[in-house]
Amino acid sequence: MNKFAEIAPQSRIRSVAIVDDHPLYSDALAAALSLVFPQCKVERSQTLSAAIKLVEGGFSPDLVMFDLKLPDVSGISGFQRMRAALPDTPILVISSLTSVQVVHALMEEGAAGYLPKDASAQVLRAALQDIGAGRKSLPPGYRPTAAQPEDPCQFSMQHPRLAELTPQQRRIMRLICAGKPNKQIAYELSLAEATVKAHITALLRRLGVKNRTQAAVLIEGAQGAAGATADDADAQAFLSH
Structure with a gap:
């Protein structure tokens, strides 16, 4: 697990909001984050409304780790509302949906990255490295959708x-x-x-x-x-x- 600590200390991530309705998965993300960013503050929410309330209460995270399927969300609108609440904060979407169409749509809407829920610890580490350094992060093997037909x-x-x-x-x-x-x-x-x-x-x-x-x-x-x-x-x- 110490391999997470290899991320450069100059990373800009000092606080993270995890928005996921599965406590076990949320706990696992929080544990990984504590190893990647030892000094970072982590706040967790199980619904979009709770996450928005957290932000309205003054919490301003450097990163949001956001599950697409939440109890109070329909479709892509949950991400759009989270993005509107924190327009300058990178949002790493984490989901069981792995369709290229979904990834493409989320990146077009301004996601900082997209991570499948079955991703390995190494892939999570790489995603956090990229976003911590101000870069975009995409799933391994992801390719943008092909150009549309001219006719x-x-x-x-x-x-x-x-x-x-x-x-x-x-x-x-x-x-x-x-x-x-x-x-x-x-x-x-x-x-x-x-x-x-x-x-x-x-x-x-x-x-x-x-x-x-x-x-x-x-x-x-x-x-x-x-x-x-x-x-x-x-x-x-x-x-x-």
């Missing part, structure tokens, strides 16, 4: 809700999947930015999602539907909230 008409072949998009909305959806901001989309399609925003609002409503990230995840899921696994289905259900 927006392919969308209608994959998912019934995608078939309902107008040609213009499909073009905009393709550019959203390419990571283009509204201003760039407006430029490339020779539209007013307000018109682009109106199209995006309409297509999000038609797809039944709340934001651009969820829309992109829906497209990714549709493109890979033929080879979808149970983990992919779980990820889709999780991200649809």
Whole structure:
């Protein structure tokens, strides 16, 4: 266990909030942290509301270790609320969900890292090293999602809700999947930015999602539907909230 102590002492981590509803796992994380950062203060919460209350009470951690599946959370919204409460604090997401789609969505939302719950002590140590040094941390072997197909008409072949998009909305959806901001989309399609925003609002409503990230995840899921696994289905259900 002393191998944890090898992390450089100049690490910026002096206090940590663990948000996890499994006491045994939370205890294990706290024990590991005490070896990695001997002087660090650790506070634990079993729900998102308790964690928010802790922050509102004056606790300002240098790191949050956050479980995605909490009793008072639906989908990705729990992370988003935690991120809003501590916008300048790195959040290491720890979850049993290991889908690339989930990892991609969380990193897009500003997570400092993502760690599977079955990760080894060595992987945990490496993640803490990275985040303690101000770097991002991703699971071993993680690769960003592949580029989306250029032909927006392919969308209608994959998912019934995608078939309902107008040609213009499909073009905009393709550019959203390419990571283009509204201003760039407006430029490339020779539209007013307000018109682009109106199209995006309409297509999000038609797809039944709340934001651009969820829309992109829906497209990714549709493109890979033929080879979808149970983990992919779980990820889709999780991200649809």
